[in-house]
Amino acid sequence: MAEKLLDMPALSVTASTIAAGLGSQTWSLGARDSRPLYQAFFVSRGRATLSIDGQEELELPAPAALWLPRRVSGTFVLAAGSEGAMLSAAEDFVWRMVGDSPAAVQLHDMIERIVVARSESLARHADDIGRAFDVMTDEGRDRLPGGAAVVGAYFSVVLLRIWRASGASTPTKTSGTGATTLQRFRQIVELRYREQPAIADIARAMGITYDHLHRACIAGTGKSPMELIHERLIAEAKLRVGQSEQSVEQIGFGLGFRDPGYFNRFFKSRVGEPPGAYRRRIAAQSAKDVAPSFAAWP
CATH class of the missing domain: 2.60.120.280 (Regulatory protein AraC)
Known part of the structure; x- marks a missing residue:
């Protein structure tokens, strides 16, 4: 191989x-x-x-x-x-x-x-x-x-x-009102997650209630609307911290965090380590050409 x-x-x-x-x-x-x-x-x-x-x-x-x-x-x-x-x-x-x-x-x-x-x-x-x-x-x-x-x-x-x-x-039979609501919500999140919009504002723009949106997200993903926004935010934050040359403060600001301390706490609570430590670890892994998580033998 x-x-x-x-x-x-x-x-x-x-x-x-x-x-x-x-x-x-x-x-x-x-x-x-x-x-x-x-x-x-x-x-x-x-x-x-x-x-x-x-x-x-x-x-x-x-x-x-x-x-x-x-x-x-x-x-x-x-x-x-x-x-x-x-x-x-x-x-x-x-x-x-x-x-x-x-x-x-x-x-x-x-x-x-x-x-x-x-x-x-x-x-x-x-x-x-x-x-x-x-x-x-x-x-x-x-x-x-x-x-x-x-x-x-x-x-x-x-x-x-x-x-x-x-x-x-x-399209399947699951593509009913709840699935359509979730799809529309995710499209909005993809466009606006850097703004960290209020869930109530998104629901209002979609023409539905907050509770309706919350139920659709839980039913479709098991996660609340805010959890889905945070999931997308942290994925982008990890990408930028691990692979860009911007400072951690610049990255946080670009993702809608006006307080660098809050961005650090947000990142650590979801990744398990502060952004600076995460950046050093990713750099060390790259330097060592980290092996993929699979093994083969004859």
């Missing part, structure tokens, strides 16, 4: 080709999970099996694509003679790519669950996905100027192809 680490200023992504010779190859999901990562697998030839702890095995004949959220525990087995590709991506990078997508609302729901795109729905786009993985792996090896933008573009191709082929893009 040829694995290449892409560690550019704006990204934290690993892309690689995978192959099983005379014997199968097994990846242990969640191993050394000190830095939880999103993962994706693509089976271009042969077959694979996914085993998630506490669930039945899932057979994946080629072509097949698989998206895994963080902190999934189990194994991915590539059968003898099979080929494919894999990637892992840090939380901040995935949130940035999803946030920049026109399908941001739908992709936000997808990335936090296991998503499978099978052969019958994926066949038409298998070449596109395979090519995207190849480009990301090449960029990780070559490290040319503009590589970060190239990898971001092809990562979006993979994510959107899996989303479409899995059927997640097809």
